[in-house]
Amino acid sequence: MKFYIEKDYKGMSRKAADLTADKINQKKGMILGLATGSTPIGLYQKWIEKCKKGELSFRDVKTFNLDEYLGLPKEHSQSYWTFMQEQLFQHIDIDPTNVRIPCGDHEDPEEHCKEYERELDACGGVDLQILGIGRNGHIGFNEPGESFENETHVVRLAEDTRVVNSRFFDDLSEVPTHAITMGLKSIMKAKEIILLASGDEKSEAIYRTLFGEIDSDTPASILRLHPNVSMIVDEGAAAKVKGQI
């Protein structure tokens, strides 16, 4: 595992953009795995800047997002579909038919999960997966206790995750209780993974990911079993591991 400590959120985002832009340009037909949340927004802004300057193109890229709230139609202001349009897709040269995000209001979510995984596999899997991490160590919406063997599936959100995410909703009661997420097994199929983390509130999760048991209490700990992972964190998120790596 490669581990980079950057000064702050801006530095983390810049480093992530530097590490990914050439790869995206060079691999024709790249399959990119994307995440939502506050963490990757700075990276997405850097990609947008590069795209506008003609230094980066998503013309041949196909994307798969990690997750989506169950019960929210894509037009909902807090759906991850809306997030991705606003934070990235509207501003880059991607072909909208190459974008995949789990459908939050599918009539048969279980079947939709199977289709999502099948399409992912049929494309040859994700080449480069971007991940954030929850303060409870979740990746995607794979909450503590999730089996390492799960592929794309429906999950019940941890209460901590609902509380953290309620900042985007009017009230906690409006935060969906379930989501569709690529599973830990799906994520581990990616050929390369870049995990980003910023801020003190992520420092315990980063510590447990690197030095705790590899088990489902800290879902991100499974990444230690992957051959090609880079973690880019800022000083806040690195606070508990600095000096030990």
Ligand code: PGA
């Ligand atoms: P955040 O969420 O980027 O908003 O902190 C990360 C996550 O929960 O995976």
